[in-house]
Amino acid sequence: MRQLVQLFAVILVASLGLMAWTNALNRSAGYAGADTITVFNWGDYIDPELLKEFQEQTGITVIYETFDSNEAMMTKIAQGGTTFDVAMPSEYAVERLMEDGLLVPLDHSKLPNMAHIDPRFMDMSYDPGNVYSVPYFWGTVGILYNPEAFDEPPVSWDALWDPSLRNDILLVDGAREIIGMGLNSLGYSLNDTDEEHLQEALAKLKRLTPNVKAIVGDEIKMLMTGNEASAAVVWSGDAAEIMWENEDLDYVVPEEGSNLWFDSMVIPKTARNIEGAHLFINFMLDPENAARNAEYVGYSTPNATALEMLPEEIREDERFYPGDELIARLEVYENLGKRMLAYYNDLFLEFKMHAK
Amino acid sequence: MARTRNFYLIPYVAWIVLFVAAPIILVAYYSFFDVEGQFTLDNYAKFFTPIYLRMTLGSFWYAFLITAFSLLVAYPTALILTRLKHKQLWLLLIILPSWINLLLKAYAFIGLFGKYGLVNAVFETVGIGGRQLLFNDFSFVFVSVYIFIPFMILPIYNALEELNPALIDASRDLGASAWTTFRRVIFPLTLDGVKAGCQAVFIPSLSLFMITRLIAGNRVITLGTAIEQHFLVTQDWGMGATIAVFLIIAMALIMFATGIGKRGALRG
Incomplete structure (x- = not known):
């Protein structure tokens, strides 16, 4: 004791x-x-x-x-x-x-x-x-790509659905970014709260899954620097960092619109x-x-x-300091409220489950 | 005497109450609230939707695969270990990787399994050609097995070490072959070690979340991934807690099903 x-x-x-x-x-x-x-x-x-x-x-x-x-x-x-x-x-x-x-x-x-x-x-x-x-x-969300894998720059989100990119795209692990990409590719706002539009975006994203190699976080920088995929949906800041390491890559903000962060x-x-x-x-x-x-x-x-x-x-680099015309097509993420954010994440989870 | 014994119990009881019972009660409590803090049973209804049921089945399937492959590698390894001269040194070498941070190990495997990684370089050299090794079921199970193997080897090794050698000699004297001796004597008497190893691997495998992203590229989604998402991203603690409640129940059932009873033979 x-x-x-x-x-x-x-x-x-x-x-x-x-x-x-x-x-x-x-x-x-x-x-x-x-x-x-x-x-x-x-x-x-x-x-x-x-x-x-x-x-x-x-x-x-x-x-x-x-x-x-x-x-x-x-x-x-x-x-x-x-x-x-x-x-x-x-x-x-x-x-x-x-x-x-x-x-x-x-x-x-x-x-x-x-x-x-x-x-x-x-x-x-x-x-x-x-x-x-x-x-x-500040920055944008866009497509970081290897020009060798594309006949012409992927100026539209739809370029990612090309069957030639099978198992060759990396996506950033963010519900707003990826669901937003689906919405933008259909001509909708990335702050859309219409469930019909969101389901439509999910259905389109599910058709992208054969091309999706992985949905990753910060390691996207290491993977793209090492040419692990031909294209990736990334933030412009990360794109600049990656392109500093790997000069073969280029970055574009699709014309349908994207996120201004x-x-x-x-x-x-x-x-x-x-x-x-x-x-x-x-x-x-x-x-x-x-x-x-x-x-x-x-x-x-x-x-x-x-x-x-x-x-x-x-x-003068238009990719990272775009002009007024492009900025006019970009949207800032609005706070959609906890319930809608949870719904976005449920849709994203469903997309991930489909990506198997 | 009884008073002294009760006094000694205080730290243990306090520990169990504060760090086991209280967190479980809190998790159960949070599971009845929605993302806006309103009381609800919707989280439980949501858990039984196809997406979460698929995720649950997937989690159990991967946990089973990881446990099975770990056992497949660990038992022969433990058996060989007991017969080696410098067994403590070999055991240390097996345990050593578990001292390294999981994140570092995951990044090392990204380097090894990448398109231009060491493994693919070897494949190219021997003429097999490059393979997609990262971001699939194979890489996820392989890396998970690598991570969990020490936790399977140790209890099996301990069980084998405690096994009375006279029983093996007796089996041989009675004309049993090496295989029969293993099947009828060694394996049954080390079953507690196997159960302990399976518990130590299966239960954490159910809730893996970091390597599902780093190694499987979110192509494998486990309950752990969903919990992480709900707690850290959507901050829907209610749904995260609901999944955790089912995980706790599953773990309790597994521990009950693989309950370890003392066997006289193990004491030698």
Whole structure:
């Protein structure tokens, strides 16, 4: 009995010691106090040099944490156990966070660099008046393809249904993206909630299954870099990354329309250093910083002034900086509500089951 | 004496209540709510629709295949292991891969089985020609078996180690052939190890989710995949919990069906 009590005592003392040590380390790393901000972002989605420069300029230490899905990020913010001063959710997640009252309105007077954002990307449907969010990066969903496998570029979604592409297409593992592709290919909106249209899209997608090699996540980058398939439905940012590694590939946004996505900077309700958060957002909106960040990350910047600073071959690349005519055909994902999102996912699950 | 024994029980009871009973109760509780938090029985009705029933049957079929192939490889391996000189070293080498992160192993297999991977390169060299090895049933079962094999080998190896050698000698003395000895003596007396191994493989196989995407490219959809989708993507915890309830019931039934009883012979 005495031995058991001694064992518990040793474990307790060791645990308390470790906690004290961790706390001391956190303090030395700047995890406490008003001179820190915690930034919650996608992995490898910022130039680390900019974080250092921000710290040098403002004296505010940046604690950088990452997430791998909007859902994981929203859950963490909603639970409120962790303090995040700035987060970078996608547009539909911004809408969900707004609905749930989990965001702090931005003080535009503290964000003078907002003036550099391209007016086309301001005042979007998911956040009218940019009350809660500022665009960070933007892009499209399209077809990444190997020109050798196609007689002509796949400018239509229907090109993917070509029997010559049997077992040669990779799809991104996202219900909105793939059901949206089915809807767009039929001329419907990718925010369609008409069950008849959705069933029609599912029926068409089921006819695509002989051509589908796999439905994958982040590993699509590795697979396409290694020429594992002739075509893939991907986000433009991933396409740019893959094409940097594999110059044989090309990217096109189909003419029927597609998704226009945004990752935005927001201040969650859990923020402790709201002043520091505004300073950070404004720093990232500075044209010079935004240009450097866009070059490092390889995604499209919504900062019009920063775009002018980028090399001409990037600036003039219609695949990643499409003109007004194409942008007019693109749609932002709307928050369809939990019930409809669940329905979309059920349809996607049915499509996956059919892909056997 | 009884008071002391009860005192010692406290940590175990607390552990069972907090980390076994409470989560099961919570999962069951959540299964009665829809995506908007309203009380409903629709989740259970939905589970019995063709899509989820197909998924359930598929999950059981793949779990059965993984278990069967694991057993097929593990039993002879365990048998050979018991007869080797440096058995502990060999056992360590078998266990070693289970120390490596599952994600890393999955990525390694993507590299091996890819269109331009090592296996296809070997096939090309020997004149077989390239094959589609990734994103199909074969790759899914193969990688799953590779992952679960140590969990099948260990209990069988332990059962074989505990087996009284005198019983095998007696069988031989009585004129039984090697096959008869195995069939009538060795295998029946190591059945508890086989059952434990099958439990350790079959139950986790039912709820595999990461390698269904990485290795099978979502061409294999298990109940685990659906749970992950409902909890992490749609955040429809009710439906995710409903599938989990059926998984828990299935696992309980499997454990009951393969219940392990102590046998005197195993004690040697």
